[in-house]
Amino acid sequence: MEIIKNYLESMFAELPNTQEVRNAKSELLQMMEDKYNELIASGTPENTAVGTVISEFGNLDELAESLGLSGAVEETKAKASEAPRRLITIDEVKGYLANRSQKVLLRSIGIMFCIICPAPVLMYIGNEGIGVTLMFLCIALGVGLIVFSSFMDHQWKFIRKELCRIDMNTASYVKDRKKSFQPVHALCVALGVALCVICWVPNILISAGENSVPGTALMFLIIGIGVLLIVYGNSVDAGFDRILKANDRNTVSGNYTSDISDLKFKSKTAETIVSLYWPTVTCIYLTVSFLTFAWHMTWIIFVIAGVIYKAVVINCTEE
Amino acid sequence: MVEISSDVSRGYNDTMILSVLKKEPSYGYEISKQIKLISGGKYIIKETTLYSAFTRMEKNQHIESFTLDTDPGGNGKKRTYYRITDKGREYYREKCEEWALTKDVIEKFIEQ
Numbered sequence: 001m002e003i004i005k006n007y008l009e010s011m012f013a014e015l016p017n018t019q020e021v022r023n024a025k026s027e028l029l030q031m032m033e034d035k036y037n038e039l040i041a042s043g044t045p046e047n048t049a050v051g052t053v054i055s056e057f058g059n060l061d062e063l064a065e066s067l068g069l070s071g072a073v074e075e076t077k078a079k080a081s082e083a084p085r086r087l088i089t090i091d092e093v094k095g096y097l098a099n100r101s102q103k104v105l106l107r108s109i110g111i112m113f114c115i116i117c118p119a120p121v122l123m124y125i126g127n128e129g130i131g132v133t134l135m136f137l138c139i140a141l142g143v144g145l146i147v148f149s150s151f152m153d154h155q156w157k158f159i160r161k162e163l164c165r166i167d168m169n170t171a172s173y174v175k176d177r178k179k180s181f182q183p184v185h186a187l188c189v190a191l192g193v194a195l196c197v198i199c200w201v202p203n204i205l206i207s208a209g210e211n212s213v214p215g216t217a218l219m220f221l222i223i224g225i226g227v228l229l230i231v232y233g234n235s236v237d238a239g240f241d242r243i244l245k246a247n248d249r250n251t252v253s254g255n256y257t258s259d260i261s262d263l264k265f266k267s268k269t270a271e272t273i274v275s276l277y278w279p280t281v282t283c284i285y286l287t288v289s290f291l292t293f294a295w296h297m298t299w300i301i302f303v304i305a306g307v308i309y310k311a312v313v314i315n316c317t318e319e
Numbered sequence: 320m321v322e323i324s325s326d327v328s329r330g331y332n333d334t335m336i337l338s339v340l341k342k343e344p345s346y347g348y349e350i351s352k353q354i355k356l357i358s359g360g361k362y363i364i365k366e367t368t369l370y371s372a373f374t375r376m377e378k379n380q381h382i383e384s385f386t387l388d389t390d391p392g393g394n395g396k397k398r399t400y401y402r403i404t405d406k407g408r409e410y411y412r413e414k415c416e417e418w419a420l421t422k423d424v425i426e427k428f429i430e431q
Contacts, residue, residue: 058365
């Protein structure tokens with residue numbers, strides 16, 4: 001039955017995603033399923049049953065005509081021959097995802113080193129030589145990792161640059177991967193944000209209210225680890241989304257995953273705004289906190305941001 | 320093996336479907352099974368043809384669709400059923416007359 005489903009999906013992949021087309025697809029699937037089940041029940045071997053059902057399916061041109069979709073079908077055919085979308089195979093997807101999780105791990109560690117670089121200077125006060133040397137070592141290591149990681153996915157550049165498409169099988173594979181990563185993603189972000197919010201606590205504990213030097217150094221370390229977790233979780237997750245969004249959103253195939261990302265953005269800009277929202281808030285939080293050193297109050301930024309987020313999402317998405 | 324050409328069948332798919340629905344309301348696969356059975360296995364209607372006919376005839380108000388909960392297990396599986404309308408019955412009679420005439424005319428040119 002899987003083969004039949006996939007066959008039907010591939011036939012409908014490039015049709016516009018309208019209610020009529022969705023109805024047609026589900027009705028046709030129902031008929032094919034009925035036929036298949038009866039053939040199996042009467043003792044037909046599975047392969048023969050699949051063959052019979054597919055051979056008696058007919059063709060979509062006829063259907064398009066009666067649904068008033070001939071224009072749309074011609075259009076997608078013309079578009080396909082003009083600028084063919086490159087099919088990303090499931091093996092390529094596996095390779096891309098494996099490569100991506102290594103890449104983003106290195107990049108996150110690089111970012112962490114850049115954030116924690118002031119810590120050694122604070123820890124070796126009175127011995128500037130070692131402190132500054134270690135700081136530059138951190139920066140070099142951090143920048144090195146970031147640059148190196150950006151070259152790592154050279155092989156997969158086409159996924160970003162070219163128009164691509166995926167089939168139903170690949171979509172559900174990536175969807176499963178995204179789902180099983182979901183708890184890790186949530187944990188990374190929650191822990192990361194929590195670390196950024198409570199980073200001033202050790203400072204208070206160590207110095208009993210005063211800003212102390214080792215406390216501040218520890219603060220940089222905690223923020224570094226927090227940001228590492230946030231960036232890592234979000235970037236791995238974004239990798240799944242990039243694959244899942246490969247297909248044209250206006251066609252049936254562009255909606256294989258509509259049940260997973262229920263946010264439908266009004267435009268590319270709207271999508272960018274929403275995706276940059278939390279990183280920006282975190283930046284604002286850290287900047288304000290470092291400038292004012294009022295860590296005991298600045299956490300309120302996250303509360304306010306949470307309220308504004310709702311409004312932003314409502315404005316940026318279609319219902 | 321000789322098969323019925325799609326040019327000929329196209330004009331009479333609606334007639335076959337209406338003839339099945341005249342007896343009782345039915346759903347997609349059941350209708351296609353009936354057509355195969357009545358034709359003695361000589362004509363198998365394609366799924367796309369059948370669904371196209373449904374949408375066209377519904378637009379012309381020859382048939383009406385309704386959903387029915389058919390699963391005895393009751394897990395909420397619904398099927399789309401079709402029933403013939405009065406307009407559909409009238410259309411069916413017209414098509415029957417038309418076929419009688421067509422058959423009459425074409426027969427005169429066919430060598431046995």
